[in-house]
Amino acid sequence: MSSDLHPPRLDVDRILSDPGVRIVVCCGSGGVGKTTTAAALALRAAEQHGRRTVVLTIDPARRLAQSLGLTELDNTPRPVKGVSEGGDGSLHAMMLDMKRTFDEVVLAHTDPAKAAEIFANPFYQAMSSTFSGTQEYMAMEKLGHLHAQGEWDLIVVDTPPSRSALDFLDAPARLGRFLDGKMLRLLLAPARAGGRSVFGLVTASFGVFSRVVQKVLGAQLLTDLSGFVAALDSMFGGFRQRAEQTFQILQADETAFLVVATPEPDAVREASYFARRLGEERMPLAGLVVNRVHRSQVPGLGADASLAAAAGLDESGEQAPTAEALRIHASLAALADRERAVTAGFSAEFPHVPTVAVTAQPADVHDIDGLRTIGAAISQP
Amino acid sequence: MTRPATGRRADLWPARLHIVTGKGGTGKTTVAAALALALAAGGRRTLLVEVEGRQGVAQLFGTPPLPYEERRITGAAGGGEVKVLAIDAEEALLEYLEMFYRLGAAGRALRRLGAIDFATTIAPGLRDVLLTGKVKESTTRTHNGHRVYDAVVLDAPPTGRIGRFLNVTAETAKLAKVGPIKTQSDGVQALLRSPMTAVHVVTLLEEMPVQETVDAIDELTRLRIPVGQVIVNEAQTPLAAVGKVTQAELRRGLTAAGLPTDKATVTGLYAEVRDHRTRQELEDSLRGDLAELGRPVLELPLLSGGVDRAGLDLLAAALLAAPTP
Numbered sequence: 001m002s003s004d005l006h007p008p009r010l011d012v013d014r015i016l017s018d019p020g021v022r023i024v025v026c027c028g029s030g031g032v033g034k035t036t037t038a039a040a041l042a043l044r045a046a047e048q049h050g051r052r053t054v055v056l057t058i059d060p061a062r063r064l065a066q067s068l069g070l071t072e073l074d075n076t077p078r079p080v081k082g083v084s085e086g087g088d089g090s091l092h093a094m095m096l097d098m099k100r101t102f103d104e105v106v107l108a109h110t111d112p113a114k115a116a117e118i119f120a121n122p123f124y125q126a127m128s129s130t131f132s133g134t135q136e137y138m139a140m141e142k143l144g145h146l147h148a149q150g151e152w153d154l155i156v157v158d159t160p161p162s163r164s165a166l167d168f169l170d171a172p173a174r175l176g177r178f179l180d181g182k183m184l185r186l187l188l189a190p191a192r193a194g195g196r197s198v199f200g201l202v203t204a205s206f207g208v209f210s211r212v213v214q215k216v217l218g219a220q221l222l223t224d225l226s227g228f229v230a231a232l233d234s235m236f237g238g239f240r241q242r243a244e245q246t247f248q249i250l251q252a253d254e255t256a257f258l259v260v261a262t263p264e265p266d267a268v269r270e271a272s273y274f275a276r277r278l279g280e281e282r283m284p285l286a287g288l289v290v291n292r293v294h295r296s297q298v299p300g301l302g303a304d305a306s307l308a309a310a311a312g313l314d315e316s317g318e319q320a321p322t323a324e325a326l327r328i329h330a331s332l333a334a335l336a337d338r339e340r341a342v343t344a345g346f347s348a349e350f351p352h353v354p355t356v357a358v359t360a361q362p363a364d365v366h367d368i369d370g371l372r373t374i375g376a377a378i379s380q381p
Numbered sequence: 382m383t384r385p386a387t388g389r390r391a392d393l394w395p396a397r398l399h400i401v402t403g404k405g406g407t408g409k410t411t412v413a414a415a416l417a418l419a420l421a422a423g424g425r426r427t428l429l430v431e432v433e434g435r436q437g438v439a440q441l442f443g444t445p446p447l448p449y450e451e452r453r454i455t456g457a458a459g460g461g462e463v464k465v466l467a468i469d470a471e472e473a474l475l476e477y478l479e480m481f482y483r484l485g486a487a488g489r490a491l492r493r494l495g496a497i498d499f500a501t502t503i504a505p506g507l508r509d510v511l512l513t514g515k516v517k518e519s520t521t522r523t524h525n526g527h528r529v530y531d532a533v534v535l536d537a538p539p540t541g542r543i544g545r546f547l548n549v550t551a552e553t554a555k556l557a558k559v560g561p562i563k564t565q566s567d568g569v570q571a572l573l574r575s576p577m578t579a580v581h582v583v584t585l586l587e588e589m590p591v592q593e594t595v596d597a598i599d600e601l602t603r604l605r606i607p608v609g610q611v612i613v614n615e616a617q618t619p620l621a622a623v624g625k626v627t628q629a630e631l632r633r634g635l636t637a638a639g640l641p642t643d644k645a646t647v648t649g650l651y652a653e654v655r656d657h658r659t660r661q662e663l664e665d666s667l668r669g670d671l672a673e674l675g676r677p678v679l680e681l682p683l684l685s686g687g688v689d690r691a692g693l694d695l696l697a698a699a700l701l702a703a704p705t706p
Contacts, residue, residue: 030405030539031590265687267406269440297649301640309638321626322634325650328657331617334685362659366588 007347010287010354013379015256016041016154017049023147023249026289027159028260029270033291036365036374037260037358038158043083043091043368044375050087051153054146058096058139058160065095075100077146082368092152101138102128135160136170137243144246256286261346263293263339263357268346275350287354289378290343294360296333303337306330393677393701394420396579396609398520398572399534402543402597403583404590408614410437411688412583412681413536414463415696421461422701425531428519429454429465432512433538438465441688449473451519455690457697464530466519473511509549513569520572540582540597547573547580548604579609584671586613586664591671598674611671612700616680617664626654 015021026038035057042055054077077092106115118124128134139160146155249255257278261271271288278285310326313319347355358377365374399420401413410431417429428451431438436446442454447465449472454465520533538546553566572578580601584590594611601608628651635642635650671678681699684692 030541032406262406264406266437266440297652298646301646305640309640313634313638316637319630319634319637322631322638325626325631325634325654326638329650329653331685332653332657338685338687362656363663 007288007351007353007355010258010289010356011379012041012044012258012287012289012356013048015286016045016051019153020254021154021256022152022254023143023155023157023256024286025157025159025250025255025257026260027257027274029267032260032262032267034260035158036371037258037289037291037378038156039093040365040371040374040378041258042093042154042156043080043371044379045154045156046089046091047084047372048089048375050089052088052090052151053154053156054092054094054152055156055158056094056096056139056142056146057158058098058135075104075142080368096135096139096142098135098138099128101142102134105141140243140246144242144249147246147249251281251283253284255284257283258286258289260289260291261343262291263343265342268342272346272349275346275353285353287356288346288350290355290357292360293339293343293357294332294335295357296329296336298329298333301329301333303330303333306333394532394579394609396577396607397528397532398516398578399532399609400537400543400547400578400580401534401583401612402537402540402580403612403614404541404585404593405539407583407585407590408688409539409583410435410441410536411693411696412581412612412614413534414438414441415681415693416581416700417463417465417532417534418455418457418693419697419700420532420534421457421463422459422697424460425457426462426464426529427457427532427534428530429463429534429536430516430519431465431467431536432516433536434467434469436467437536438467441693442690466515468512468515470508470511473515477511477514509546510553510566510569513547513549513573514565517569517572520577537580540593543580543597544600544604547601547606574605574607576607579607581609581612583612583614585615586667588663588667591667595670595674598676608676611674611676611678613668613671613678613680615683617683626651 015024024038024041026034026041028034038055038057042053045051046053075094075097077094080091080093083091103119106118110118139157143155143157146152250257259271259274259278261267275285275288306326307330310323310330313323313326343355343357346353356378358374361370361373361377365371394416399413399416401409401416403409403412414429417427421427429438431447438454439445439447442465444454447454447467449467449469451464451466453462455463457463516533516535519530522529537543551566551570553563582594582597584594598608598611628647631647631650632642635646640646668678679700681696684695
């Protein structure tokens with residue numbers, strides 16, 4: 001039976017203590033506890049393994065801020081309060097401010113006058129704060145930046161709550177391509193390409209497209225767009241190059257990807273997509289963390305037997321509290337069975353991916369103590 | 382089979398466009414599908430729209446990936462019908478260009494080149510304008526003077542992005558000051574802020590989803606987009622309140638039931654009851670937080686058998702049941 005498969009156990013302590021591992025990326029679909037897992041792992045790396053750790057989160061809901069008991073996270077790593085720093089370890093946390101990161105990139109690569117011009121462009125304003133791929137791109141940019149600083153032994157990254165988990169891998173390249181401006185230059189100057197090209201139809205289409213865009217979006221927008229591209233063009237040739245560099249860092253041995261899921265069909269399916277995709281991109285998948293797993297504490301007593309016993313007690317009209325306890329146990333045991341079956345789907349496809357199941361906490365986690373508990377639970381055999 | 386009174390449906394779900402959002406992992410797609418089924422009961426026609434390209438509806442109903450077309454996915458009680466549309470931004474742009482500019486072969490060439498992908502992913506907000514524009518079109522479409530759909534249910538982006546998604550037309554209006562995109566944006570904005578629209582927020586009885594529900598309702602209210610119901614998904618029917626039970630009591634009970642009474646069994650069971658109580662106390666306090674929002678709150682049961690067609694029917698019925706006071 002496939003549910004009897006036992007994948008190897010994921011040993012997160014080995015990853016967190018390995019000086020060769022400098023980046024841990026937590027990915028997975030929304031709502032599986034990525035942020036909490038990232039924060040718990042970072043805390044553990046700092047407290048148990050003496051590593052100078054920074055956790056980078058990208059999340060408009062400021063969930064890490066809540067988990068860490070911080071009220072304000074800005075674009076610079078801030079020390080986390082309440083971390084016991086016995087050894088050399090330390091923990092900083094930062095939340096990505098997408099717009100500010102974009103601004104910083106602009107400022108770093110141009111003079112103040114030109115930067116002011118770019119900041120005033122409505123296209124830049126919209127793009128730096130609303131475009132859906134910007135967040136992923138800027139996360140990569142910030143990761144590359146933190147990595148280059150060399151101040152950190154370990155960077156733990158919580159990936160953006162994307163439409164699909166894969167956006168994290170795709171969007172940077174897409175935005176990088178865009179900012180390199182080839183497509184835009186074609187779009188803005190179709191005439192320049194001339195009719196000599198073997199791509200005659202394509203070029204003609206672009207002429208049509210450009211006219212259509214002009215009609216649909218209006219001439220003012222094209223002018224703004226043109227100004228934006230021209231301003232970027234002079235200094236941003238390396239956008240794609242940097243995205244590619246970060247991509248290479250992610251492929252290297254110093255990186256460990258952890259796919260996070262919950263034992264629910266949607267989350268496990270997304271986890272499988274991600275594992276497959278990481279394989280295709282030759283990125284190092286270190287393991288699967290299954291959060292919020294329910295476990296029966298009386299494994300010898302099955303759901304059906306427990307329900308039958310409760311019914312028996314009901315008939316006798318006595319021992320009502322025990323009957324209730326048996327019903328609670330029965331629903332827990334049934335839930336645990338269902339969850340095991342769901343998770344087995346992943347193990348069947350990826351039998352060699354180390355896996356750890358983290359038991360559901362009775363209450364939600366929102367402080368350092370809670371994160372410490374989670375960290376211990378992820379590490380416990 | 383009892384058919385729900387239509388009056389009750391009109392009271393509970395007065396809007397024509399139902400936008401379903403919620404934190405990731407709360408079961409938005411399931412709830413949206415159940416709502417489309419519920420609103421189709423009694424011979425009505427509904428359209429379930431998906432915009433995230435995840436093919437969640439196809440997975441839910443166990444069908445192959447759905448194309449960009451309105452396709453019947455299932456019937457509903459009393460001759461009703463649910464159609465589903467997986468909106469793809471690229472297809473929507475091509476359709477839009479075709480409608481207004483008759484691009485034909487040039488349009489297809491553009492797609493091969495990636496220009497359409499480019500336009501829909503890069504131009505700020507264009508993608509979302511196309512998606513919401515298509516939703517508006519299906520909501521307001523008529524045939525022979527009759528509305529084609531009695532209700533449209535949108536499986537929308539999660540709470541973290543819902544404000545941006547629904548307000549993107551305002552963002553776009555800043556960029557495109559004239560032209561058809563501007564006109565389309567204005568039309569979408571008008572629909573989204575009218576009583577024809579209601580945004581329903583799905584949550585679980587867990588802290589983060591409840592917090593995001595509170596935040597999303599706050600944001601939507603500020604954007605003047607009408608908020609409908611708060612829907613608590615996967616609610617466990619509270620088992621009869623277990624008072625304090627002692628290990629000695631459990632041992633006696635297990636003996637009476639003829640079950641093992643070894644220490645591991647007794648302490649295990651005792652711990653399970655204690656965790657269960659902690660969980661229930663938390664859920665009660667979260668129910669209190671949701672009640673404070675002053676919005677209608679509706680609870681859907683946890684489907685112990687997983688979400689299949691029978692489960693969806695069960696949820697649909699629960700969506701039409703009178704709210705518990």
